[in-house]
Amino acid sequence: MRKTEVSGKLVEGTDPHFKWSHSYSSVFYSKVPYDPTGPMAWFQNYDVEVRDRVKAVSAKEGVPVSVQWSTSGYFYPIQIAQFALSHYSKHFTEIGAEKPRETVYFDGEDKQGSWKIPDSAHVERLYDAVSSNHYVEFNVKAKENADLSLEPSSDLILKLDLYSASNTSIFVKLEDRGKPYYLVYTTALEDVIRVEDNRVIYGMGRESEGKWIRFVRDLGKDLQKGYAPPNLNPSSGARNKSNASHRKKIKFKRTALKPIMLSIRGQGKLDNVTLVSSGHMETFFTAADWFVKVQDRKGGWSVPVQRRMANGALKLEPGWYSAMAQGQALSVLARAYHSSGEQKYADAAGSGLDLFGVPSGSGGVRAEFLGKFAWFEEYPTTPSSFVLNGFMYALMGLYDAAEILPEPAASRASRLYKEGMDSLKAMLPLFDTGSGSVYDLRHMTLAESGVPPNLARWDYHATHINQLLLLGSVDPDPGVLNSVAKRWIGYMSGKRAPHN
């Protein structure tokens, strides 16, 4: 996992998320062992959709679009899994057992809402006998709107059910201390996000038409993303010259934002317009469903962009698989199965194990260290790169799968997990520099090219520690994990291994 946005920001020194970035370098101690049905590690601290490298949360798929290695944007399974897991974790840590505050503005049944409908528009309440449900059907001309008053609310999670028929748009008017902004979700736009003056437009695309969709949006984050465009990686030479980089940056205060009105335009059907204080589980399942939907025949979630490491000495062509992506998807799907009991999640997770058995040289994610130790590669390069943090994330996913999935997937996952843990315990010292850790073993596999050790910067070093503590908390024989973690914690405060 790379987090270049953090260091980039640290260098610039003006990052509004500095405190959050800084928390990457924190060691998270836990008094209880890791529970694969509970929060995922320390991911409740993540705000994935806010990250620079996230273009926006797609209105087509409900999951973030990455611009990390391609400015045109793509679905990066690791980022999506972390998005899912952060929401799953926040569900536990933010609200605990309390139910989120919820206000229904229209459901076609008790709540008919306060509408303002132009004369030219057709808006009609209909009944579906099969589901015993009322909803509204609408046909509103371009440049006109049918408006539903939301009464100023401080709850920013919008949920609704939408059937887009043609040129369907949802407008949400928000006020920031009296100043109006508009969020637009429209099938007339294929782009992920576009900003025009005080309007932030999310493209749902034509493919969203012709079906009912459960629509869940964080209005605060959706608005903010329009005015904090991704700061594209300068080193890639891809700093974009589009309007995004010249756009005015605004930092909104979430508590100052008030949704005022929801408007509809075009043709479609609408039901259950609701504002809630928190919608983490809906967001989580949206992402879990994405993993079920896009999984390919190999059980994989491939990465559609090229990945270059070590100045191009290591290269992965578009379509590569990542053991970290597979592993984090397992963490998502196992939790989705645990929470819902739906077999589709267990099935997808089971298939997700397949690539752990396929060598990296044959399109899988499995490397071997000196022919002896199996290693699940975040980046299955040739030669192998042995990235430590990605491997441990993969192990955490295998652990989750082994603990939660039904048989035979649980046993398969358990075997892979044990195999990986044996490797981890044996090879962990190779990552210890005596004053820090190395990110990978490229200096070994690329020794002939004179590649130096790739020292882990402190946020990765802290991640290594946190992963070791977590894996150690559920290991029957955690000696090596704990003693290395303890030593590595010491390095963060300037301690060094002794010299002779």
Add this chain to the structure above:
Amino acid sequence: MRKTEVSGKLVEGTDPHFKWSHSYSSVFYSKVPYDPTGPMAWFQNYDVEVRDRVKAVSAKEGVPVSVQWSTSGYFYPIQIAQFALSHYSKHFTEIGAEKPRETVYFDGEDKQGSWKIPDSAHVERLYDAVSSNHYVEFNVKAKENADLSLEPSSDLILKLDLYSASNTSIFVKLEDRGKPYYLVYTTALEDVIRVEDNRVIYGMGRESEGKWIRFVRDLGKDLQKGYAPPNLNPSSGARNKSNASHRKKIKFKRTALKPIMLSIRGQGKLDNVTLVSSGHMETFFTAADWFVKVQDRKGGWSVPVQRRMANGALKLEPGWYSAMAQGQALSVLARAYHSSGEQKYADAAGSGLDLFGVPSGSGGVRAEFLGKFAWFEEYPTTPSSFVLNGFMYALMGLYDAAEILPEPAASRASRLYKEGMDSLKAMLPLFDTGSGSVYDLRHMTLAESGVPPNLARWDYHATHINQLLLLGSVDPDPGVLNSVAKRWIGYMSGKRAPHN
């Protein structure tokens, strides 16, 4: 190889050999490839017999006695090999093609010498018809001496042939700017060295009696050793309370020392009393002969003291073999064979290869890294320790043997050398911390005990670099060796590997 005396001295800050010690941290560049018939590496810079850890050069064997891990003193083959190789190397670098200055004071032929013989003594010139040689036979009572004037000379290497019959003693009177000191070499003492006022007494022991011995001593160093007693390792708790530690320390200026007189006492025979400016090759062959003489049935030169590492987690019981000892002995014996053509040296070297094939768990010196790479262990511990510098010294010895020895030993050595070089090239990155090097891989083999990386202090780090440069100079494919050496040189001036 351990050199604790250096750091001990550095801590005290009063080491008269500081400059020499400091040279341990130097990188020695060479414009020409390493030549196994020439100087051994940078060993011309070594003054082994001056080291704290050397009790003295034994008058019984002509080789140094170590007190490194045992205050009672023992023959440490690595130290003896370095003693031999330093003299071999100085022979080339100090005098080049020039012959040392030599003054014969008595040879029984032309040079009868200027003797002063007490009345009670019997001193007679005799002739051995077999060797066509005259010598002197003597019988001098206790407390009397037969004196041979040496005329004040600045040459401090004493050579003579001696047949000790009973209670035989050689006295040498030296003056340091007029102040007299006596060196005594006597079969009446078994101890290595003893100091009484202005007399430094070396024990030749009873075993020296009854045979002709070629006796070569550095009078300057022999005297100095009496007044700069070994500074025993405080951490071992063995700091001795004997007179040695209370003895007055004197730093002699070599050029101020003048041999005045040689005296004989007891019964024996004497010939060829000579002072020379330099006797490196004689000293070298004395040590080479020691290796031939004491080699055991396994072809080994075992170490007769216990060795503990990693706070006792690694332990070798007395009688262990060291790949470094075997390798450095090969460097000695190959050169002795090259210089003399004598088969006994080639035979001993050939037998010295045997232990390289014996696993360290079975009393040999051969370890394996993850069952894949052979490693010749300086300390063949269980689990393995993988000490880098000792391994590279072993490789240098194998190279010397492969280049110099006759068949079949050359081919055997060559195979072992190539096997070891493959391991070195593959494993070298494991010793790279990104800002220095580790001394061994104990943190890997003892990971379960929580053992941290054993960072190499700078003199070892410099040794690693010098060994890599040397091995690289004769390697057909030195890429890894040279690139690592270059990076490690950078670390010495504060450079670090990049972090991500």
